[in-house]
Amino acid sequence: MKSIYLTGFMGAGKTTVGKALGEYLEIPIFDLDAEIEKKECCTIQSIFERYGESYFREIESAVLQEMPTENTIITTGGGIICRNENRQFLKVKGFVIFLYASEEEIYRRLIEDKTRPLLSGDKRANIANLYNERLPIYRESADMIIDTTGKSIRMIVQEIHTCLDSSENGQNDCDKNI
Ligand SMILES: Nc1ncnc2c1ncn2[C@@H]1O[C@H](COP(=O)(O)OP(=O)(O)OP(=O)(O)O)[C@@H](O)[C@H]1O
Ligand SMILES: O=C(O)C1=C[C@@H](O)[C@@H](O)[C@H](O)C1
Numbered sequence: 001m002k003s004i005y006l007t008g009f010m011g012a013g014k015t016t017v018g019k020a021l022g023e024y025l026e027i028p029i030f031d032l033d034a035e036i037e038k039k040e041c042c043t044i045q046s047i048f049e050r051y052g053e054s055y056f057r058e059i060e061s062a063v064l065q066e067m068p069t070e071n072t073i074i075t076t077g078g079g080i081i082c083r084n085e086n087r088q089f090l091k092v093k094g095f096v097i098f099l100y101a102s103e104e105e106i107y108r109r110l111i112e113d114k115t116r117p118l119l120s121g122d123k124r125a126n127i128a129n130l131y132n133e134r135l136p137i138y139r140e141s142a143d144m145i146i147d148t149t150g151k152s153i154r155m156i157v158q159e160i161h162t163c164l165d166s167s168e169n170g171q172n173d174c175d176k177n178i
């Protein structure tokens with residue numbers, strides 16, 4: 001089985017859902033942000049502060065390509081779909097599940113968060129700008145879309161499981177209209 005890559009905006013729940021999905025499906029899981037921090041011995045925030053976003057994006061692409069491409073769940077960072085190189089990699093190597101959440105819900109989930117460098121400053125405006133810019137790209141690069149808005153982690157995991165089953169049977173009608 002090709003590895004499953006969870007994509008979506010910051011706060012969509014990739015890391016949280018991915019961990020629960022890995023436990024449920026008994027599949028190993030890697031979180032790209034955590035792998036980057038391990039490799040650089042440094043938090044994402046410090047990487048941005050010390051070296052800037054473009055350096056971070058280089059490391060992110062390199063780490064993406066180091067991850068197992070079979071029988072694994074990879075929870076990506078919210079910006080993985082920004083680079084064409086990454087989108088091509090995901091398209092060829094993986095099965096991509098876009099975890100959607102409404103902009104309002106993203107804001108609610110991240111209201112107290114101080115760890116995401118791209119949201120420092122005017123959080124509401126930064127979310128709005130990035131969200132509108134990225135939403136079509138998440139959609140286009142997805143093999144499956146799951147709406148997480150207002151759902152518990154358990155519900156989302158079960159929905160993904162059901163959708164994966166129907167996708168294996170040649171059907172994929174999960175949240176196509178988002
Ligand atoms: N379905 C959900 N319902 C309520 N809260 C959620 C849900 N999913 C995630 N959260 C909360 O939102 C916050 C962000 O979740 P998480 O870190 O998993 O997002 P992420 O998609 O991995 O973000 P990033 O792109 O920055 O890595 C956490 O506090 C998490 O508990
Ligand atoms: O959406 C983004 O661009 C990011 C999301 C996080 O997962 C981290 O990868 C980093 O904060 C950048």
Ligand SMILES: [Mg+2]
Pocket residue numbers: 014015016033075076077
């Ligand atoms: Mg995450």
